[in-house]
Amino acid sequence: MFKIGIDLGGTKIEGLLLDETLNVVHRIRVPTPQNDYRKIIDEISSLVLGFSKNIGDYTIGICTPGSISKKTGLIKNSNTQCLIGMPLKDDLENILDKKVSLENDANCFAISEATMGSAKNYSLVFGVIMGTGVGGGIVIDQKIHHGRTNIAGEWGHHTLHQNGNKCYCGKQGCVETYISGPSLERRWKEIAGKKEILPDIVKNYNSTQFSQWKQEFLDNFGTGLANVIDILDPDVIVLGGGLSNIDFLYSDGIKNVYQKVFSDLVDTPILKNSLGDSAGVFGAALLD
Numbered sequence: 448m449f450k451i452g453i454d455l456g457g458t459k460i461e462g463l464l465l466d467e468t469l470n471v472v473h474r475i476r477v478p479t480p481q482n483d484y485r486k487i488i489d490e491i492s493s494l495v496l497g498f499s500k501n502i503g504d505y506t507i508g509i510c511t512p513g514s515i516s517k518k519t520g521l522i523k524n525s526n527t528q529c530l531i532g533m534p535l536k537d538d539l540e541n542i543l544d545k546k547v548s549l550e551n552d553a554n555c556f557a558i559s560e561a562t563m564g565s566a567k568n569y570s571l572v573f574g575v576i577m578g579t580g581v582g583g584g585i586v587i588d589q590k591i592h593h594g595r596t597n598i599a600g601e602w603g604h605h606t607l608h609q610n611g612n613k614c615y616c617g618k619q620g621c622v623e624t625y626i627s628g629p630s631l632e633r634r635w636k637e638i639a640g641k642k643e644i645l646p647d648i649v650k651n652y653n654s655t656q657f658s659q660w661k662q663e664f665l666d667n668f669g670t671g672l673a674n675v676i677d678i679l680d681p682d683v684i685v686l687g688g689g690l691s692n693i694d695f696l697y698s699d700g701i702k703n704v705y706q707k708v709f710s711d712l713v714d715t716p717i718l719k720n721s722l723g724d725s726a727g728v729f730g731a732a733l734l735d
């Protein structure tokens with residue numbers, strides 16, 4: 448069966464058609480219509496209809512940041528504001544007259560890396576997104592594990608520091624408020640007294656301010672992932688999102704995680720993703 452994947456982002460919608468053996472047949476990018484839910488629906492359905500000509504039966508998967516409430520079926524916490532509170536899945540199913548699978552970007556990342564990427568030879572995969580936010584997805588034998596209430600893998604909102612940084616979710620001290628891109632940049636400004644973006648911050652490697660910033664980052668990253676390993680004990684952890692390009696996470700970062708795990712034996716591979724920005728759209732196509 449052919450597979451259609453759509454990655455719905457804030458600035459672009461990417462469409463992908465895979466054949467039965469997961470070869471790329473078509474791949475298209477279009478800009479995301481801004482603040483117009485109806486136009487987004489139209490854009491997605493015309494991509495699907497374009498791909499589906501003369502291919503027989505096929506599946507449709509959509510990847511979008513944010514999550515789908517198990518209670519209401521509506522989108523919540525999306526950074527594409529006009530999607531919030533909308534029944535995207537139902538509306539698309541009505542228009543296309545076909546089942547549509549909808550998953551958040553962390554789950555799509557995890558399933559794509561587990562099926563075709565860095566984690567493809569492992570059974571229990573924890574996929575991590577570290578970028579504007581911090582998310583995660585669990586894949587077991589190439590199936591997404593959602594959990595009873597659809598929040599499995601959401602380590603970004605584990606409490607790391609009691610009474611710590613305020614989080615948009617309403618709690619304090621969440622992992623995301625320490626090791627997302629924006630929070631690391633904010634912390635650098637506090638320590639170094641100047642505003643810089645992450646790729647520039649990591650160039651300051653021989654300053655004392657950098658040592659402090661890096662040590663805090665490593666400790667927070669280490670505690671956050673060690674907590675995950677203690678509970679899930681995955682076969683592999685694969686890192687995605689903009690921060691996955693920071694090289695020291697794969698040396699000092701891994702060491703820090705290992706020091707904090709509750710075991711005298713820890714050798715969990717922590718790998719960089721191999722699909723890069725394509726993980727979302729491939730993950731969408733792999734949904735069933």
Ligand SMILES: [Zn+2]
Binds near residue numbers: 604614618
């Ligand atoms: Zn939070």
